[in-house]
Amino acid sequence: MVRGSPQFGKTALRKPLAHHALFRTIELDEAREQVARIFCEHRLDVIGKGGTDACHHHVxxxxxxxxxxEYGAKTLISPSALETFYLLQIPLAGGAMIRNGTDLYFSDPKAAAVLNPHRETTMIWEEGTRQLLVQIERTALQSHLGSLVGGQARDPLTFQGPLDLTRGVGLQLKSLILHVISEVDAGRLAYGVPGLMSRQLENT
Incomplete structure (x- = not known):
């Protein structure tokens, strides 16, 4: 395993959040273990040709x-239900077949996946898929919704199908996330440092 951005070389420094590298490894079990520490326990299998070349950057x-x-090879990922968080996945390259509950769709750079924590999830990432992922605490999102509508919802907040990234709210959201990551990479935004700025950004 390779830890930290200096060992990644010049090419890797062009990857998003490269200065916040958690790991890079060719070992599938190690990739599964490291990603599980941030997200949750899951099944991870290479189902295509070639080996794993996985990396994870995290703020x-x-x-x-x-x-x-990114995982490099075509990969099956099955976390069951995420339970404690929602996950927005924005492919930068490649794509993934997503099953979240009864929803089944393909996510690519034009269509993000929104994974509901209370629904079973299985994914197949195509070879060469590179994704940005925004993890949002389930309780925080439900609480924020309650503050907007003036009361707590009786049912879990549930998103359906892919999110169109080519227009409307989806395009605006993608642009905001890319801008935030660009500012973090440039050292102009200390996201993750507790304070009013981070809280306002998360509210947005």
Whole structure:
């Protein structure tokens, strides 16, 4: 395993959040273990040709985290239900077949996946898939929804299908996330440092 951004070389420094590298490894079991520490226990299997070349970059905020993950090979990922967090996945390259509950769809750079924590999830990431992932605490999102509507919802907040990234709210959200990551990479935004700025950003 390779830890920290200096060992990644010049190419890796162009990857999002490269200065916040958690690991890079060619060992599948190690990749599973390291990713599980941030997200949850899951099944991880290479189902295509070639071996794993996995890396994970991660910045933790108060109620959210920003992540960049790639596995290299075609990969099956099955975490069951995420339970404690929602996960927004924005492919930068490649794509993934997503099953979240009864929803089944393909996510690519034009369509993000939104994973509900109370529904079973299985994914197949295509070879060469590179994704940004925004992890949001389930209780925080439910609480924020309650503050907007003036009361707590009786049922879990549930998103359906892929999120269109080419127009409307999806395009605006993608642009905001890319801007935040760009500012973090440039050292102009200390996301993850507790304070009013981070909380306002997460509220947005």
């Amino acid at each position: 933790r905020g108060e109620r959210m985290s920003l992540n960049y993950i």
